[in-house]
Amino acid sequence: MSGGATAASKPRKREDAPRPAGDKRDRILRAAVKVFARKGFYASRVSEIARAAGVADGTIYLYFKSKDELLTSLFEDRMVRLLERMRAAAAAHPRGPDRLRAVLELQLGLLAEERDLAEVITVNLRQSTRFLKQFATRRFAEYLDLMATMVADGQRAGEFRADLSPRVVARALFGALDGVAMTWALGNGDPESLRRASAQVAELFLRGLVSPGTSSA
Amino acid sequence: MSGGATAASKPRKREDAPRPAGDKRDRILRAAVKVFARKGFYASRVSEIARAAGVADGTIYLYFKSKDELLTSLFEDRMVRLLERMRAAAAAHPRGPDRLRAVLELQLGLLAEERDLAEVITVNLRQSTRFLKQFATRRFAEYLDLMATMVADGQRAGEFRADLSPRVVARALFGALDGVAMTWALGNGDPESLRRASAQVAELFLRGLVSPGTSSA
Amino acid sequence: MSGGATAASKPRKREDAPRPAGDKRDRILRAAVKVFARKGFYASRVSEIARAAGVADGTIYLYFKSKDELLTSLFEDRMVRLLERMRAAAAAHPRGPDRLRAVLELQLGLLAEERDLAEVITVNLRQSTRFLKQFATRRFAEYLDLMATMVADGQRAGEFRADLSPRVVARALFGALDGVAMTWALGNGDPESLRRASAQVAELFLRGLVSPGTSSA
Amino acid sequence: MSGGATAASKPRKREDAPRPAGDKRDRILRAAVKVFARKGFYASRVSEIARAAGVADGTIYLYFKSKDELLTSLFEDRMVRLLERMRAAAAAHPRGPDRLRAVLELQLGLLAEERDLAEVITVNLRQSTRFLKQFATRRFAEYLDLMATMVADGQRAGEFRADLSPRVVARALFGALDGVAMTWALGNGDPESLRRASAQVAELFLRGLVSPGTSSA
DNA sequence: AATGAATGAGCGTTCATTCAT
DNA sequence: GATGAATGAACGCTCATTCAT
Numbered sequence: 001m002s003g004g005a006t007a008a009s010k011p012r013k014r015e016d017a018p019r020p021a022g023d024k025r026d027r028i029l030r031a032a033v034k035v036f037a038r039k040g041f042y043a044s045r046v047s048e049i050a051r052a053a054g055v056a057d058g059t060i061y062l063y064f065k066s067k068d069e070l071l072t073s074l075f076e077d078r079m080v081r082l083l084e085r086m087r088a089a090a091a092a093h094p095r096g097p098d099r100l101r102a103v104l105e106l107q108l109g110l111l112a113e114e115r116d117l118a119e120v121i122t123v124n125l126r127q128s129t130r131f132l133k134q135f136a137t138r139r140f141a142e143y144l145d146l147m148a149t150m151v152a153d154g155q156r157a158g159e160f161r162a163d164l165s166p167r168v169v170a171r172a173l174f175g176a177l178d179g180v181a182m183t184w185a186l187g188n189g190d191p192e193s194l195r196r197a198s199a200q201v202a203e204l205f206l207r208g209l210v211s212p213g214t215s216s217a
Numbered sequence: 218m219s220g221g222a223t224a225a226s227k228p229r230k231r232e233d234a235p236r237p238a239g240d241k242r243d244r245i246l247r248a249a250v251k252v253f254a255r256k257g258f259y260a261s262r263v264s265e266i267a268r269a270a271g272v273a274d275g276t277i278y279l280y281f282k283s284k285d286e287l288l289t290s291l292f293e294d295r296m297v298r299l300l301e302r303m304r305a306a307a308a309a310h311p312r313g314p315d316r317l318r319a320v321l322e323l324q325l326g327l328l329a330e331e332r333d334l335a336e337v338i339t340v341n342l343r344q345s346t347r348f349l350k351q352f353a354t355r356r357f358a359e360y361l362d363l364m365a366t367m368v369a370d371g372q373r374a375g376e377f378r379a380d381l382s383p384r385v386v387a388r389a390l391f392g393a394l395d396g397v398a399m400t401w402a403l404g405n406g407d408p409e410s411l412r413r414a415s416a417q418v419a420e421l422f423l424r425g426l427v428s429p430g431t432s433s434a
Numbered sequence: 435m436s437g438g439a440t441a442a443s444k445p446r447k448r449e450d451a452p453r454p455a456g457d458k459r460d461r462i463l464r465a466a467v468k469v470f471a472r473k474g475f476y477a478s479r480v481s482e483i484a485r486a487a488g489v490a491d492g493t494i495y496l497y498f499k500s501k502d503e504l505l506t507s508l509f510e511d512r513m514v515r516l517l518e519r520m521r522a523a524a525a526a527h528p529r530g531p532d533r534l535r536a537v538l539e540l541q542l543g544l545l546a547e548e549r550d551l552a553e554v555i556t557v558n559l560r561q562s563t564r565f566l567k568q569f570a571t572r573r574f575a576e577y578l579d580l581m582a583t584m585v586a587d588g589q590r591a592g593e594f595r596a597d598l599s600p601r602v603v604a605r606a607l608f609g610a611l612d613g614v615a616m617t618w619a620l621g622n623g624d625p626e627s628l629r630r631a632s633a634q635v636a637e638l639f640l641r642g643l644v645s646p647g648t649s650s651a
Numbered sequence: 652m653s654g655g656a657t658a659a660s661k662p663r664k665r666e667d668a669p670r671p672a673g674d675k676r677d678r679i680l681r682a683a684v685k686v687f688a689r690k691g692f693y694a695s696r697v698s699e700i701a702r703a704a705g706v707a708d709g710t711i712y713l714y715f716k717s718k719d720e721l722l723t724s725l726f727e728d729r730m731v732r733l734l735e736r737m738r739a740a741a742a743a744h745p746r747g748p749d750r751l752r753a754v755l756e757l758q759l760g761l762l763a764e765e766r767d768l769a770e771v772i773t774v775n776l777r778q779s780t781r782f783l784k785q786f787a788t789r790r791f792a793e794y795l796d797l798m799a800t801m802v803a804d805g806q807r808a809g810e811f812r813a814d815l816s817p818r819v820v821a822r823a824l825f826g827a828l829d830g831v832a833m834t835w836a837l838g839n840g841d842p843e844s845l846r847r848a849s850a851q852v853a854e855l856f857l858r859g860l861v862s863p864g865t866s867s868a
Numbered sequence: 869a870a871t872g873a874a875t876g877a878g879c880g881t882t883c884a885t886t887c888a889t
Numbered sequence: 890g891a892t893g894a895a896t897g898a899a900c901g902c903t904c905a906t907t908c909a910t
Contacts, residue, residue, distance in 0.1 A: 024890095042259045046884060047893095056892040058886075067884065126343040126399075144400075161424075168397065168417045175396015176389040182343075183361070183388045200385045207378075208425025241873095263901060273875045278902065458869095476693045480905060481872095490871040492907075501905065560777040560833075578834075595858075602851045605834045606827040613826015614819065616777075617795070634819045641812075642859025675894095697880060707896045709882075718880065 025063045028053045029077065032070050037116035040123070041071055078117060079139040082110060086146055096154025097210065101202045103150065104177065108198035111181050112191040122182040144170045151209070160209045169209070176201055242280045245270045246294065249287050254333035254402075258288055258341045288341070295334060296356040299327060303363055313371025314427065318419045320367065321394065325415035328398050329408040339399040361387045368426070377426045386426070393418055459497045462487045463511065466504050471550035471619075475505055512551060513573040516544060520580055530588025531644065535636045537584065538611065542632035545615050546625040556616040578604045585643070594643045603643070610635055676714045679704045680728065683721050688767035688836075692722055692775045722775070729768060730790040733761060737797055747805025748861065752853045754801065755828065759849035762832050763842040773833035795821045802860070811860045820860070827852055 031053035035044045046067050050057045064070045089106050093099035111118035147170035154160035180201055184194045248270035252261045263284050267274045281287045306323045310316035328335035364387035371377035397418055401411045465487035469478045480501050484491045498504045523540045527533040545552035581604035588594035614635055618628045682704035686695045697718050701708045715721045740757045744750035762769035798821035805811035831852055835845045 045882095050893095057884090057894095058892055059890085061885070062890070123343045126340045164417050164421060165414075168414045169421060171397045171400045171414070172393040172418050172421060173396075175392040175394065175399070177392065178396055179390075179392015180385065180388045182392070197382075197385045197388070200381050201389050204381060204386060204389060204422070204425040206425075208421040208423075262899095267876095274901090275876065275903075276874060279873070284901070479903095484872095491873095491905090492871055493869085495906070496869070556777075560774045598851050598855060599848075602831065602848045603855060605831045605848070606852050606855060609826040609828065609830015609833070610823040611826065612830055613824075614822045616826070617822045631816075631819045631822070634815050635823050638815060638820060638823060638856070638859040640859075642855040642857075696878095701897095708880090708898095709896055710894085712881070713894070 024053075024055060024059065028055065028060055028063055028070070029074055032074055033114075033116050033120055036071070036074075037119040074120065076139065078121065079143070082107065083139070083142060083146065085110075086143075090146070090150060096150065096157055096159035097206050099150055100154070100206060100209075103147075104173070104202045104205070105195075105198055107177055108181060108194055108201075111185075112194040112198075115185060115189045115191075118181050119185040122178050122185060144174065147173055154209070158211060161211045164209070173205060176205070241270075241272060241276065245272065245277055245280055245287070246291055249291055250331075250333045250337055253288070253291075253341050254336040291337065293356065295338065296360070299324065300356070300359060300363065302327070303360075307363070307367060313367065313374055313376035314423050316367055317371070317423060317426075320364075321390070321419045321422070322412075322415055324394055325398060325411055325418075328402075329411040329415075332402055332406045332408075335398050336402040339395050339402060361391065364390055371426070375428060378428045381426070390422060393422070458487075458489060458493070462489065462494055462497055462504070463508055466508055467548075467550045467554055470505070470508075471553040508554065510573065512555065513577070516541065517573070517576060517580065519544070520577075524580070524584060530584065530591055530593035531640050533584055534588070534640060534643070537581075538607070538636045538639070539629075539632055541611055542615060542628055542635075545619075546628040546632075549619060549623045549625075552615045553619040556612050556619060578608065581607055588643070598643070607639060610639070675704075675706060675710065679706065679711055679714055679721070680725055683725055684765075684767045684771055687722070687725075687775050688770040725771065727790065729772065730794070733758065734790070734793055734797065736761070737794075741797070741801060747801065747808055747810035748857050750801055751805070751857060751860070754798075755824070755853045755856070756846075756849050758828055759832060759845055759852075762836075763845040763849075766836055766840045766842075769832045770836040773829050773836060795825065798824055805860070815860070824856060827856070 028049065032044075032049050035049050035052055038044075039048075046060060047057050049070070050060055053060075060070070064073060085106055086103050089102045090099050093102050111121070144167070148166040151160060151164075151166040151169045155162045155166065177198075180197050181194070184197065245266065249261075249266050252266050252269055255261075256265075263277060264274050266287070267277055270277075277287070281290060302323055303320050306319045307316050310319045328338070361384070365383040368377060368381075368383040368386045372379045372383065394415075397414050398411070401414065462483065466478075466483050469483050469486055472478075473482075480494060481491050483504070484494055487494075494504070498507060519540055520537050523536045524533050527536045545555070578601070582600040585594060585598075585600040585603045589596045589600065611632075614631050615628070618631065679700065683695075683700050686700050686703055689695075690699075697711060698708050700721070701711055704711075711721070715724060736757055737754050740753045741750050744753045762772070795818070799817040802811060802815075802817040802820045806813045806817065828849075831848050832845065835848065
């Protein structure tokens, strides 16, 4: 998927223009998303993921060091992608409110397209404290920083009220989106309904954030 | 809360007065919170919980059917307690904004006092999709209903803007509180800092919710 | 059962003619027969036997050293009773063929009256090699001796053919009775059908044993 | 017996010729016979069987679903083999008495060669009523049918007395052989002595079965 | 004597990971 | 690289037995 992040696949001679391998790594990751979403990380068997990916059990270990690293890579992969797009969206919108709205809609929009991923990110990823503490921290901090920066920028520009801590707002924003995505993923999962909810959450937060005397539209 | 027999305890003779034992179930639950918080549900060993509770491994099975049921009971117990207090807090505040603020502060206040519990509730509880789907559903739905009802009541009273779906607001509120609690639990965990964050979240949501032309204070 | 009302079970000074205690020991043994028959020795729980006997788990250990000893005592008890009656029956019939017939009918007759016991004796008793080798040996050898002696006596008296080893005949007789009882116990268990089978087995063996030129009737 | 794939083995690639492995299932079964015979089914540990078979504990579960199924497969395997040979022996002897003698000698002959197996079949197999009732029933019924049919055929041919129920005779025969084998297996276990006993049992039953006026030789 | 809550040793089974082919 | 049979460490749970009351 995507052009950029090929990560460290297996060694290939050279050239082999279009897509030499790496195909398998992706198939495994996609299979993992599906299986993790259905049964949860711990209840998922490596052999199930292998079967779903159409490879042998052992093959998985040619691409990932362990089952843990599979979850880890999944998160890393998706998070990097999300952060990239968020930064692009932010750059495209100079005004704080527009920017915030764009970012929120981007985030839920991505999940709406991939329900299984939403379930993995919002539910399974919290499997272990250890995981969250040791691994996810870096990308997650990056994510919170991005959000907090957007808020702080808006405050400096006088677009957002200045009496709220940008970090607290960022955490609340993350949580609200996560909660909405989670309840959606656990429910029926109609993509459109998540998009509608997304617009309302944006509305709610923007109204909560704007400085008195500023129109949010 | 509640005076009498909680759920399915162990068989008790007759009488009731002296309350000789019965604390064992509680000791186990409290030990479970502690251990789950430190290592996560799956990485926690039943024997560790037993040691932490000061009982033998087998004793745990006199009070809980399985390790799973331990998590389940934990959630049930705490959730019932939370819901009771939330209803009480709601009843004590007739005006929508006050009511909402009281409920939010209650929820984060409870977690601020018991950091381990916060970690279990916000992190470990999402261990498995199966758990969330099959078990937690009932109490969680009750929780969301309560929040949504508060919002809807406020809307009918003209205190809250009417163009947002109460259910979406409830989900966002839950998520925001959960996200703030999670990031707090994963961090240093100073109770006071969670209370301060709580006040800001309330501020943010109330401002976002109030009808134009209404003062939120 | 047995004596009378017995009432209290605690130790009495002396006298107390009919049956001071021991009532409980018997209740436990009878409960054990029932439970062992239904589920097999290993699958039977001490607590089930206790419940069936109407006593507490711990009480069983006041009368028996262990679960093993329960089986052991059961076998001993019943075997002693059987051997006593067999000796009496043998003494009452001077002629070899009559004696053999009487003994066979006695044995299957006892089991026919107590189907559960038949199941325990024929099926469960063979639980472990250790059990058979270390414990049952004594009484079982006594049983085989009794049978072999009857055959040998008959041979000396010219009533039975002399070209068969009395010990082999005894083993075959035991086996035949045991096999018939087992297939019966595993089936419907109509007492009358076991008695009919018993008569045929006696007929078969007597005809097989009699010296040529002797009428078996 | 049989050349090809026995029952449910593990997945084999394709080919068939070289028979590279596949001996593992057999090695495990043989180890199980040995261990069960020495300690009884319940006292035997899966890990002991694994060690005796020279495989890892987990390997056993690649070939058998559970420890129970190990016993079950053992019985099934051996029983199928016995029944095949019994049918062959029966077919080779047209006259009732010869046929019966041949079958009896075959059965004890097989056990004489494999003392451990004799112990498992006669002793351990009766471990649980459940086992006997639910599983062994089919093959055991087949066995009894075969014996009963031989008797009934002989009766129709006028070779055996007609006043005995073929089914009762079959049960007695089974029991006699089983009892003789059991007492032998629990004792010293000299193969020759079991063969001698076998001949005497045949003699005893044939004499008991023949119609008056028929020579059994 | 009787109770039954508590104990904790012990075991069947699972499953991530390895490695010979 | 790819395979999947084999491995064996690790753990939840059971249940015979004990002992304070």
